[in-house]
Amino acid sequence: MAVAGTLYTYPENWRAFKALIAAQYSGAAVKVLSTPPQFHFGQTNKTPEFLKKFPVGKVPAFEGEDGFCIFESNAIAHYVSSDELRGKSKEAAAQVLQWVSFADSDIVPPASTWVFPTLGIMQYNKQATEYAKEEVKRILTLLDCHLKTRTFLVGERITLADITVVCTLLWLYKQVLEPSFRQPYGNVNRWFVTCVNQPQFKAILGELKLCEKMAQFDAKRFAENQPRKESSKKEKTPKEEKKAEKKEEEKKPEPAEELDECDQVLAAEPKFKDPFADLPKSSFSMDEFKQKYSNEDTLKVALPHFWEHFDKDGWSIWYAEYRFPEELSQTFMSCNLITGMFQRLDKLRKNAFASVIVFGTNNDSSISGLWVFRGQELAFPLIPDWQVDYESYTWRKLEPDSEECQTLVREYFSWEGDFKHVGKAFNQGKIFK
Template sequence: MASGTLYTYPENFRAFKALIAAQYAGGNVKIAPGFVFGETNKSETFLKKFPLGKVPAFESSDGKCITESNAIAYFVANAQLRGADELEKAQILQWLSFADSEILPASCTWVFPTLGIMQFNKQATERAKEDVKASLQVLNTHLLTKTYLVGERITLADVCVCCTLLHLYQYVLDPSFRKPYQNVNRWFTTIVNQPQVKSVIGNFKLCEKMAEFDPKKFAEVQAATKGGAPKESGKKEKKEKKPQPEKKEKEPEPAEELDPAEAALAAEPKSKDPFDELPKGTFN
């Protein structure tokens, strides 16, 4: 069984994949103490091991370094989670790709503005909602006669797809929106209530009211992540913000392909917990 250290900020759904896989495998995976996003992962020591400076990142107890959440989850998983045969292994990879390419972009576009960490765009959000519906319909049809996505037992497909859906089910998939997807709802609640999953994410509470974009919250979160006051401070604020060539120095971030949440977190004041400014989650 794998053992080692996982570098991540709190409540990172990508890191949950590996932590849950380790629970099933009986591995000893510890979260790096004192990790500060935007500081620890930019340090020389960290970059020597993980040149892109991205998290989650994993270092095994014998010094092997792995990046990318799906790869880390695969490494710390056991044989059951990885699939019983070559076909199952391929099907698991199929669902991992589906989660990353079909579910995740739409989830970020829809959910992140409601958390105040991304600007709202009505057209993009409506398109994202349709993309989410399409993905849920694919899952719903597949799960009509199945308990799990691949085979007869939980695999990495269930773990990783479930983790990718967490923000949707937590913030925006209210009862009326999720009602047509009963098979997915049944499967999702089955997975989040597994002891190995609950030990990582805590008791999960399904969304009761769809979160919406709040301009005031957006201004507050953006000001907090940039170390300033909300925009109403007037002309002084604007004058101080005009010398923003400095922002361009900080913009290696897109080159690293950080998602908008991580980009916002990178700008957090270093002494704070990265999620202090975001709405409190229901994972406990």
């Protein structure tokens, strides 16, 4: 019986990717909670309720439907994997564990030392960075030699070894391994590209763009990420300074909480420029509607509020349908496909709302949904990161005053109705809020 449960994390956590990709292969039904209000990183994971289940308070953390709780990404990935991913024989299982350990002990440290300064979350140290580059070369050489006569790290099929090492190499391939640097490691490149282009990987990672130019340390960005210190309003006398120093010593402030490398990456995420900032001000408050939708009756409260306040000049409504229903197999995997899309659109939340539904049964299903966007055009082309999934759908703009639009809004927002345009039974749904 396949594992089922909830994974707590934050958006784009590469450690969580290991478990999510493994679940794509094994058939485990993993629900992801990564954004407010369901999960607020830095707050939810510090509550007594969370710490009772996961004493360390780290993410990712997994809670099974049977109540089983586990933390640490490698352990979670192992738990949601199939026997084939873990290694069918005793020897294969040991080899998988070998590469999983290798990723943490040999790849993560130099990768962090090299990549983090380019993300503005660590001070640049030339000597440390040069040493890290040499370590990365050593690792790539070792992997290249191993993969010279192999398609995958262990056996003839993808295992948890491949999933783990690929996820650990992600930041290197995205940030610093420019074509000239990675060129000598053809076997590694072939293996990496093969893996990330598998449907199970793409369902979680999307289309991965390899580094074109090696990222460098950005001193300005690093300075912006440092905590600001307020300057004193007046000069202190030597006596006042001595008194202040003594008082500071007595105070003994608690040390700041240390973040692991994943959390540091999240904390130092580049500041986001709102592509909707130049649009005329709208009278429709998406936040206000979402509060109604989340907390009150959909048909009696949320929908009347929506139509009473909807600004058809400042917002638009679109119907979307998945282009390739023949490729859909298990319905829970289709739901994971939608979840992955929503995760990659996290920064669009304030300017969009969507209800996307899977209709039908295993091997006979379809995906369609209704989207509300700020402005009169599709929002996806505004930001490259938003373009990963949208071309897999057909998009049709609806006229808000039409009977068709009114019906679709009612059915998709409430998950109730005839859905005559679909012709298949309602199965599962996902809401982007």
